[in-house]
Amino acid sequence: MQQLNETPNVLDASHPQLYRDDSWRPLFDTLRAEHPVYYCPQSRSGPYWSISRYADIVRVDTDPQSFSSSYLHGGVTIEDRVAASFMQMDPPAHTEKRRNVTAVVAPKSLAQMEGLIRERAGRVLDALPRNEEFDWVEQVSIELTSMMLATLFAYPVEQRHKLVDWSNLLTADLDDPESPIRTEEERQAGLQEFYLTMLELWQQRQKEPQSYDIISLLAHDESVRSASFEEICALFGLFLVGGNDTTRNSMSGGAWGFSQFPEEWRKLQANPSLAGNAAAEIIRYQTPVIYQRRTATRDVVVGGETIAAGDKVVMWYISGNRDESVFADADRLQVDRPNARQHIAFGMGPHRCLGARLAEMQLRILWEEVLARDLAIEILAPPVYAYSNLVRSPLSLRARING
Amino acid sequence: MHIIFRYADSRERVVTASVGDNLLRVAQANDINGIPGDCGGQCACGTCHVYIDPVWAARIGNVEPGSTEEAMIFGAPVDARPTSRLACQIDLTAHHDGLIVDVPEGQ
Numbered sequence: 001m002q003q004l005n006e007t008p009n010v011l012d013a014s015h016p017q018l019y020r021d022d023s024w025r026p027l028f029d030t031l032r033a034e035h036p037v038y039y040c041p042q043s044r045s046g047p048y049w050s051i052s053r054y055a056d057i058v059r060v061d062t063d064p065q066s067f068s069s070s071y072l073h074g075g076v077t078i079e080d081r082v083a084a085s086f087m088q089m090d091p092p093a094h095t096e097k098r099r100n101v102t103a104v105v106a107p108k109s110l111a112q113m114e115g116l117i118r119e120r121a122g123r124v125l126d127a128l129p130r131n132e133e134f135d136w137v138e139q140v141s142i143e144l145t146s147m148m149l150a151t152l153f154a155y156p157v158e159q160r161h162k163l164v165d166w167s168n169l170l171t172a173d174l175d176d177p178e179s180p181i182r183t184e185e186e187r188q189a190g191l192q193e194f195y196l197t198m199l200e201l202w203q204q205r206q207k208e209p210q211s212y213d214i215i216s217l218l219a220h221d222e223s224v225r226s227a228s229f230e231e232i233c234a235l236f237g238l239f240l241v242g243g244n245d246t247t248r249n250s251m252s253g254g255a256w257g258f259s260q261f262p263e264e265w266r267k268l269q270a271n272p273s274l275a276g277n278a279a280a281e282i283i284r285y286q287t288p289v290i291y292q293r294r295t296a297t298r299d300v301v302v303g304g305e306t307i308a309a310g311d312k313v314v315m316w317y318i319s320g321n322r323d324e325s326v327f328a329d330a331d332r333l334q335v336d337r338p339n340a341r342q343h344i345a346f347g348m349g350p351h352r353c354l355g356a357r358l359a360e361m362q363l364r365i366l367w368e369e370v371l372a373r374d375l376a377i378e379i380l381a382p383p384v385y386a387y388s389n390l391v392r393s394p395l396s397l398r399a400r401i402n403g
Numbered sequence: 404m405h406i407i408f409r410y411a412d413s414r415e416r417v418v419t420a421s422v423g424d425n426l427l428r429v430a431q432a433n434d435i436n437g438i439p440g441d442c443g444g445q446c447a448c449g450t451c452h453v454y455i456d457p458v459w460a461a462r463i464g465n466v467e468p469g470s471t472e473e474a475m476i477f478g479a480p481v482d483a484r485p486t487s488r489l490a491c492q493i494d495l496t497a498h499h500d501g502l503i504v505d506v507p508e509g510q
Contacts, residue, residue: 099477107509341441348447350474
């Protein structure tokens with residue numbers, strides 16, 4: 001927090017220590033109340049605008065013409081990062097490229113996956129120790145999401161830990177004291193094995209009939225086949241992180257949330273049909289992706305402030321989901337919250353999370369299977385969070401199942 | 404006026420609506436399953452995707468090319484068809500009386 005102490009008037013929400021310490025709430029309370037559209041003149045990534053209210057975030061997220069995601073402007077993270085998947089493109093190119101991969105999470109694909117997800121969730125829960133301390137993140141959240149990721153990539157499930165390692169490398173904050181990498185060059189060097197592995201799979205799949213895993217879809221898509229090496233690698237990376245971190249972190253956040261609000265767990269026990277709404281609410285409560293960045297393409301007024309062409313604009317989803325004008329008692333997990341589905345954790349507009357329904361399904365099934373087993377899960381300590389301003393990622397969550 | 408919601412298994416629900424109503428609001432007010440409308444009707448989530456009966460589509464028009472509505476339809480996992488629309492983008496006029504709307508599966 002050194003930086004904040006030196007410049008007490010600067011409200012910099014981009015400092016990763018805020019999320020490491022889980023101490024971000026007061027800062028966003030101030031921003032939403034007093035400076036909803038705030039120009040932060042200095043941060044480790046330079047100046048940027050903070051958008052902290054729900055309505056303003058929707059305003060920015062749904063106006064890609066004024067607020068670009070393009071990698072040509074620096075992409076979607078506060079520090080410019082070069083990646084060229086459709087996530088870092090604007091309509092109409094974005095629309096066309098995204099359209100080509102929607103089949104991987106199409107309703108019929110999800111329906112086929114449901115049984116597998118349920119069977120795995122049951123197996124993982126049954127294998128947990130009883131009356132003995134264990135790490136929920138390691139043994140539940142990572143186990144389940146890495147198996148799902150292996151399925152989505154049609155990657156050998158017994159090597160799934162590699163997918164987790166690569167995903168962690170992609171999201172690592174270079175200033176994290178515990179980060180294994182210190183520079184972008186080291187990150188790219190570490191990811192070479194991932195890209196080469198995926199490219200090899202991708203070339204194999206081109207010779208095989210199309211199936212519904214991500215690599216096969218990308219292998220049979222004409223526009224992807226003719227795309228640049230960088231774009232193809234960026235797509236692999238997008239699906240890796242998108243399919244992994246977010247659901248993992250919500251699985252951990254849900255366990256923590258129920259431990260903080262046990263009456264909500266009892267509500268769910270009494271009415272298991274709330275599980276679908278509870279999944280949406282857990283995602284709101286956790287907000288696994290803290291923000292997304294855009295770049296203004298023209299001078300544009302938001303909330304009375306003039307954002308200049310070329311300025312970085314940061315939409316703090318974590319703050320939008322705590323906006324009391326939309327979510328009463330926003331810090332509370334409430335499984336029957338009437339507008340839980342309106343949360344902004346998936347973003348809004350053309351870039352809204354493609355895997356939203358898959359994420360909700362995985363979470364719903366996990367908690368349905370916990371209910372079916374009537375497991376008494378005790379959380380022994382608050383989670384330890386990653387040093388990151390991008391992913392709100394519990395690294396460990398000590399738990400015990402009594403009985 | 405009346406709106407007819409048709410499910411994939413051919414079941415139908417006929418509901419009453421008024422001029423000025425919004426199609427998503429009508430669906431929600433009548434508990435039509437399969438049109439969640441997560442964002443609350445701001446053309447921002449693509450989860451009120453519906454198919455307009457082709458005869459009706461010819462009458463009320465398809466989605467405007469290049470519009471945000473079109474981008475949201477194409478970007479959503481539900482199969483896009485030429486008659487795809489977002490319910491939240493359809494405000495009912497007297498011309499919509501009897502409109503037939505197909506509800507996609509799995510949204």
